[in-house]
Amino acid sequence: MTEHSLWPFSRAFHRAINERQTEELEAVIDDDVDWAIYGPIDMFTFLGARSGKEAVLEVIRQIADNFRVNRFDRETVMLGVDSAASMLRYSLTTLDSNKPISLRLAHFARFKAGRLLSIRVLVDTFDLVQQVLERDIAADLTGDKPGKI
């Protein structure tokens, strides 16, 4: 039984982020890949949709320019024949300020002939924004009224 396409993609992705080399990754991404990380694209230019291998490699380089992955725990994974979904918890460091960031994300991916064909990623963006800006936005916004809703 051959290895599921998720694993070589995951290894190549994490190597691309931490070692800033995308050669391995190029081999496991389809030319017509469809990519989206949902979130506030005005704040983080590496969020949003990308289409095609070049655009995806470029956005992965951009992520690599900003973050280092210290560790990740794959909390849940579901594997289909040519599909995979996981929930992951990441411990990251921002490269410019050496700030620790932890975030949770969920992804749904589809593969074709061992290459990533599409991926949709949802990030716990509110938490991410709070950590990057080092502000307790929740407290700022709710004032004395926690649990206002």
Place this chain on the structure above:
Amino acid sequence: MTEHSLWPFSRAFHRAINERQTEELEAVIDDDVDWAIYGPIDMFTFLGARSGKEAVLEVIRQIADNFRVNRFDRETVMLGVDSAASMLRYSLTTLDSNKPISLRLAHFARFKAGRLLSIRVLVDTFDLVQQVLERDIAADLTGDKPGKI
């Protein structure tokens, strides 16, 4: 072939939210259910972890007290024998102020004998907070520097 456990749970859940009746839901939730919606629990008391059927029914009533589901699109779904993961896009209305909210979420669920045993939900919380508070927090926070990272 019998129906996957996700579908009766999903129907009962949405009925519980929109019709505020949890009878059907009680039949499809395990007594020892383990539940979590990740997000800023200080802002939204219905987020966070719940353990056991009573606590879960209570939090679902709390969600029902705050929101009505106008529509949802299941953008992706993966079904395992006793597991399911989806990405969904919801159009909601807040009941107190009749405000439209749209959000995307991902869930990973496990079932046992047709009942929900565990679920982990990740919501695009930043977007949710912006909509509920009707503020462009991204603009507030980044000022003139969109794409600051």
